[in-house]
Amino acid sequence: MWVCSTLWRVRTPARQWRGLLPASGCHGPAASSYSASAEPARVRALVYGHHGDPAKVVELKNLELAAVRGSDVRVKMLAAPINPSDINMIQGNYGFLPELPAVGGNEGVAQVVAVGSNVTGLKPGDWVIPANAGLGTWRTEAVFSEEALIQVPSDIPLQSAATLGVNPCTAYRMLMDFEQLQPGDSVIQNASNSGVGQAVIQIAAALGLRTINVVRDRPDIQKLSDRLKSLGAEHVITEEELRRPEMKNFFKDMPQPRLALNCVGGKSSTELLRQLARGGTMVTYGGMAKQPVVASVSLLIFKDLKLRGFWLSQWKKDHSPDQFKELILTLCDLIRRGQLTAPACSQVPLQDYQSALEASMKPFISSKQILTM
Numbered sequence: 001m002w003v004c005s006t007l008w009r010v011r012t013p014a015r016q017w018r019g020l021l022p023a024s025g026c027h028g029p030a031a032s033s034y035s036a037s038a039e040p041a042r043v044r045a046l047v048y049g050h051h052g053d054p055a056k057v058v059e060l061k062n063l064e065l066a067a068v069r070g071s072d073v074r075v076k077m078l079a080a081p082i083n084p085s086d087i088n089m090i091q092g093n094y095g096f097l098p099e100l101p102a103v104g105g106n107e108g109v110a111q112v113v114a115v116g117s118n119v120t121g122l123k124p125g126d127w128v129i130p131a132n133a134g135l136g137t138w139r140t141e142a143v144f145s146e147e148a149l150i151q152v153p154s155d156i157p158l159q160s161a162a163t164l165g166v167n168p169c170t171a172y173r174m175l176m177d178f179e180q181l182q183p184g185d186s187v188i189q190n191a192s193n194s195g196v197g198q199a200v201i202q203i204a205a206a207l208g209l210r211t212i213n214v215v216r217d218r219p220d221i222q223k224l225s226d227r228l229k230s231l232g233a234e235h236v237i238t239e240e241e242l243r244r245p246e247m248k249n250f251f252k253d254m255p256q257p258r259l260a261l262n263c264v265g266g267k268s269s270t271e272l273l274r275q276l277a278r279g280g281t282m283v284t285y286g287g288m289a290k291q292p293v294v295a296s297v298s299l300l301i302f303k304d305l306k307l308r309g310f311w312l313s314q315w316k317k318d319h320s321p322d323q324f325k326e327l328i329l330t331l332c333d334l335i336r337r338g339q340l341t342a343p344a345c346s347q348v349p350l351q352d353y354q355s356a357l358e359a360s361m362k363p364f365i366s367s368k369q370i371l372t373m
């Protein structure tokens with residue numbers, strides 16, 4: 001139910017997101033009982049009114065928060081990362097696009113500050129993350145429906161909670177859903193220093209899997225290699241090393257991988273395919289090179305390789321909310337045991353969003369930009 005005809009919204013069910021009012025907008029009655037004032041509050045939000053270069057189309061605006069009603073939850077955002085999918089969404093080339101104008105950001109962690117009279121599963125002080133993409137997390141406060149949020153434990157690190165709902169979930173599902181891997185089996189991946197790549201390394205290590213991690217060559221390659229190995233990576237090699245003929249000797253000391261995880265496309269994905277064991281699977285979840293996946297006919301015929309794709313948003317559509325909550329809690333257990341940490345992060349105040357957006361789009365930046373409110 002929309003509060004008024006001028007309410008800002010995204011293309012998600014109205015019961016999930018009540019959104020922001022323009023500063024002079026109207027607002028409906030508040031719930032009969034909740035734990036904060038019914039008066040509208042001003043909030044700051046990163047808004048884009050049309051698609052394009054994020055550094056040019058995103059603006060920091062003062063907006064008015066809608067009042068809390070029966071099934072609503074008012075939250076204060078604590079931290080929200082800038083992911084590649086966020087950038088693609090603003091550029092207009094993602095599989096899901098919100099209606100414009102929209103608040104940027106699909107991931108983050110917030111603290112509940114008020115609940116409507118019909119809310120039963122959350123209370124002020126709880127930490128929550130979005131259940132689905134499209135809520136818009138780059139803002140200081142928000143009003144969401146209870147079903148749009150998932151409670152997470154507040155005893156895990158803030159950066160881990162802020163980056164929990166996308167990359168680690170993607171990594172875990174790709175490791176579990178495509179090949180029946182056993183301890184000692186190996187996995188090969190490119191973009192290994194990405195958020196997903198770092199999560200793959202750590203979750204694989206927790207499962208007893210061995211990882212071959214491909215990265216682009218760069219001036220500080222040894223520093224990057226050392227950092228990935230500290231997370232549990234067994235091997236870190238460059239794209240150029242992967243193409244060398246002597247790579248055939250590499251697998252004398254470890255089993256050929258049955259699973260390859262591709263976030264690049266182009267020549268990089270072709271090289272991953274060449275390293276797969278017979279009957280293996282390559283899962284594509286990104287296309288950083290903006291080039292198609294090219295598979296040789298001989299590999300498909302004589303090695304019976306499988307090409308699959310993965311999109312977390314689709315996985316969530318195909319599974320129940322309880323199954324996603326179970327996935328989140330599984331990852332929280334890994335975090336508590338010290339087996340899963342947040343990717344290298346740079347915390348940036350919300351007002352410095354321009355520098356954060358620009359940094360997130362530069363090559364060879366291994367530090368994820370996280371907006372703090």
